Amino acid sequence: MVSIKLRSRDPLTVGEVAARSGIAVSALHFYESKGLISSTRSEGNQRRYARGILRRLAVIRVAQRMGVPLAVIAQALEQLPKGKAPTVADWRRLSAAWRDDLDARIRTLTMLRDQLDGCIGCGCLSLRACPLRNPEDIMATQGPGAHVGEASAKCR
Numbered sequence: 001m002v003s004i005k006l007r008s009r010d011p012l013t014v015g016e017v018a019a020r021s022g023i024a025v026s027a028l029h030f031y032e033s034k035g036l037i038s039s040t041r042s043e044g045n046q047r048r049y050a051r052g053i054l055r056r057l058a059v060i061r062v063a064q065r066m067g068v069p070l071a072v073i074a075q076a077l078e079q080l081p082k083g084k085a086p087t088v089a090d091w092r093r094l095s096a097a098w099r100d101d102l103d104a105r106i107r108t109l110t111m112l113r114d115q116l117d118g119c120i121g122c123g124c125l126s127l128r129a130c131p132l133r134n135p136e137d138i139m140a141t142q143g144p145g146a147h148v149g150e151a152s153a154k155c156r
């Protein structure tokens, strides 16, 4: 058996990327189909990845854990140089934007949870009165307090 030692700049096979990143080959193909990562082809028409792909994949996975949609991740990564690992400065910029988005989602989810608290004991699901059915309702901005009771009374 001939052992070939890889040089540190040799491109990686899809199997090597999967092993090093902990991401399934099928997921790597999916990411590539969505434009999140890219590869070149070997003489035998097999995928080859620049080593910077590992850091790029780490960014993708962290963003996914934060609930960033793949389309948004793809847009962000499009702004980075192809085939190069995201730098620390790239990460700072991307993660700061995603943190703002995460804060906004937390605020929205907190508001929805508070509204749901008011709706749990109600059940009217009224288009006029229920803040979850009608999120633009002015009363919904006042929280699930007394007006929810009023809404329940109106629906009876």
Ligand code: FES
Pocket (backbone or CB within 6 Å): 118, 119, 120, 122, 123, 124, 125, 126, 129, 130, 131, 132, 133, 148, 151, 152
């Ligand atoms: S179920 Fe939402 S206010 Fe009645």
